[in-house]
Amino acid sequence: MTADYNPYCTFCRIARHEEPGDFLYEDDRMVVIRNLLRWVPVMLLAIPRRHMSQEDLWHDMDHIARVAAEMGARHCPSGFRLLSNFGPDAMQSQSHGHLHIIGGTYLGPYA
Ligand SMILES: [Zn+2]
Structure with missing residues (x-):
């Protein structure tokens, strides 16, 4: 086991x-998978291969942010959200840092 x-x-x-x-x-630094959750039509997870916290991921976001934005545009051409949850109040369920890519439907309050 390494720290990574x-x-x-x-x-x-x-x-x-x-x-x-x-x-x-997939590339050498990250993967994008479908979330098992199906709250909206498109729920993807962008995950670095190295084990790191959400904070560490957000301190060095260049590559994963670019790929996540490309995947969002490809799978949700009408718009999407990129977000991460930090800590229990935000319902962070995995300690391994990750970005949610969500969309495929109108995400406003009156959908
Ligand atoms: Zn991990």
Whole structure:
């Protein structure tokens, strides 16, 4: 085990194909998978291969942000959101940093 990999972390294991995932994008630094949740038509997760916190991910966001924006534009041409949840009040469920790409429908309050 290295500091970059935690065998008890679901996202570390998915990024190494040790757990199943619906992979839409992969490169040497990150993956994009479909979220198991289906609250809106498009719910994707952009996940760095290295185990890191949300804070560390957001301190060095260049590559993952660019790919996430491209995936959002491709899968949600009418608009999308990119976001991360920090901590229990925001319902962060995985310690491994990640970006949500959500869309595929109107995301306003009167949908
Ligand atoms: Zn991890």
